[in-house]
Amino acid sequence: MNSKLIVDNISKVFPARKMATATQALKNFSLEVGNGEFVCIVGPSGCGKTTLLKIIAGLETASQGSVRLNGNKVEAPGPERGMVFQDFALYPWRDVVGNVEFGPEMRYLPRSERSEISQKYVSLVGMEGNEHKYPAQLSGGMKQRVAIARALANKPDILLMDEPFGSLDAQTRFVMQNELLRIWNEDRKAVIFVTHNVEEAVYLAERVVVMTAGPGAVKGIYPIALSYPRSRADHGFISLREKITDSITEEVKLI
Amino acid sequence: MSNSINKLIILSLVTLLILPSMMVTGCSPSDIAKVRIGYLLGDLHHLPLFVAIEKGFFQEEGIDVEVVGPFDAGPAEMDAMAAGHLDIGYVGASPAIMSAARGVPLAIISGVNQEGSALVADKGITSIGDLRSKKIATPAPGSIQHIMTGMVLSENNLSFKDVELFPGTIKAPDMPLNLQSGRISAYFIWEPFVAMSVVSGSGHVLVNSKDIWPGHPCCVVVTRDEFLKNNDREVKAVVSAHQKAVKFIVDNPAESKRIGQKYTGLGADVIDSAFSRVKYVTGINNNDLVKFVNGIIELGENGSIKPIITRKEVPEADDFINGIIDLKYLSR
């Protein structure tokens, strides 16, 4: 496989603090994500999914092991790894365009280039006409579209998404799943998508990685060989969903 | 819901309006256990009050006294009296007169002292003329010291406009330090705050108040009309004790000075120096007070100071002064 992201044997221990004993969040986790591949990571809550994503993003450092992107070791956050948070993390004092242009602005791109970029990604996520609205004026789904556009505006090699649709209602969630697939189809970035919703994972991903309960490690990897657009009522879809759900349930029982 | 909120608002407004008048009228004068006497902070002119306490003159007269204060300045003491929190006050004649001019029913029942103030200046200032554009502190506007500052300036062809005056915003006890640190160049004040700068060497007496106006009035004993009406025995007793104390000071300066030291916390040298300028007397010369009132009115009329007492309030100074002075309790 022409691999772009290599997560190699990562462990993460949070040292003991005043009130808490030391905890091991990740143990010997390894994963490779190919160019433009869509990978979902599912697992019981507390299995270290978010920690893993933050280590890949460079926001946390691994206690052991390494992350490489295109052969370069990841040591700090960088624009080549865009991240989308569950709670959107939009700048409330910036309008849609201002949020999308944040990355280019930090790189001191000229104004004309910045607005070209923001125009492109605002329309990619279907937010034309809302360019000058502020986050407080947007619905949850629209906020997440802006957050995705903002991450893409930095032209990352990989998009790290931490339960991005977790706070949306069911209807919006379905719409956003389809929108994400459309965007991914047009933009073809690699995506690591963390979710605790198995159906969502099977609907979106080319591969689903199931993690063990904490400390998190890879329990199993399930290729989803269904063609897009997928049907949730499809027999193959349902059986994969059940298989993965059973695998997670085993982990939950262990706790 | 909104109705009850309305009621609440009305109730609190009513309370707010009634409360102050309750506080003012709360204590009726006839059932007082102790006579409440006010005085000023560290003012050596009020020594008779402390001599009377030290020597037990009030007990001899069969009354119990509660000392209230010290007040920072005369106006505050007169306000407390107008509001009924004080029965008797040792205070400057000026705030007493001002309070009466504003319609507060009161009576001056004895003198305390004459003279005993001075214009103190730093060493660099040797004549009144040197005071031009200098910072000068005085007690409250309209006080005897404030008015006498105006008098001494005009005798030297200066006016308040030629100096930078701080009337009443530098407290008497703070004046010596402000002179020493060079914040002000001169101040006109009562004792012992003259003596403090003289003895420490940070200032000298530029003019004694007695050289501006020999025998000028200074502190007096004041009471509320209402108290006077209902407490004849107590007023008589206070005046007798006060009279004994003044006589004691005149007859026993050495012991009086020791009491003065105890009461002001100052050294013997400062009290000695201060004593040389104060004249303790119970008598009051009505004409001097008339002259003082007319002086304030005229200074206001000719624009030397902002009008403090007007002809509208006091059409006839003679009648006004005779109306508030009641010396019948002084024994001859």
Place this chain on the structure above:
Amino acid sequence: MADLPQLFPTPVAVVVAFKDLLIAEGPAGLPWAGELIGNMLVSLWRVIVGFCLAAVTGVLLGVIAGWWPRARDLVEPVVEIIRPIPPLAWVPLAMLWFGLGFRPAVFLIWLGAFFPILSNTVLGMESTPKNLIEVSKTLGANSRQILFKVGIPSALPSIMAGLRIGLGIGWMCLVAAELTGSNTGLGYLIMYYYSTMEAAKMVAGMLTIGLVGVLAFIGLKKLEDRLVFWRELE
């Protein structure tokens, strides 16, 4: 009590006092402005200088202490000791250190306004949402950019609230400052007419302080609404 106008002036007397004070000659240097307006201008100037000093020092130190925990550990103990001392308690020292008139007044106003500005700024900086900082890092912002483009804008509502509170307290300290050691300003005006037992003029001075204070407050609130408009959008 009605016969004690020196304690309870009537509304009519206060209106007349207003008129008299507007006409009477103003303080030295501003005789043309009238006694009330002239002294108000003097006070206003003191408040503006003291408040601006407090705004600059309070926001600056607040940003530093709110952003770098180590700086906060240095600043906090000192601030916690000084903060509870009421500005009024500083009046004698202010006179000793700064003399009379303008400078001690500015010092006291600064002192009163500084702490609410400082602590609100620290609070605002400290409560910059962690996810905003993280997302900014992933978007390629360096630490200076995160401070200026994320931390400070995010703290702005809190900073503005601190400025508003600071202005109110500073305005109150002004009166305390001018009651002693001053011969101009609205506080002095009040003290003067307290001394001469002219309550109507005193009340007129007090109402002016209230009025100007409210106007300044409204002005700052307008500025705040404009700067942190995004708070009001929902």
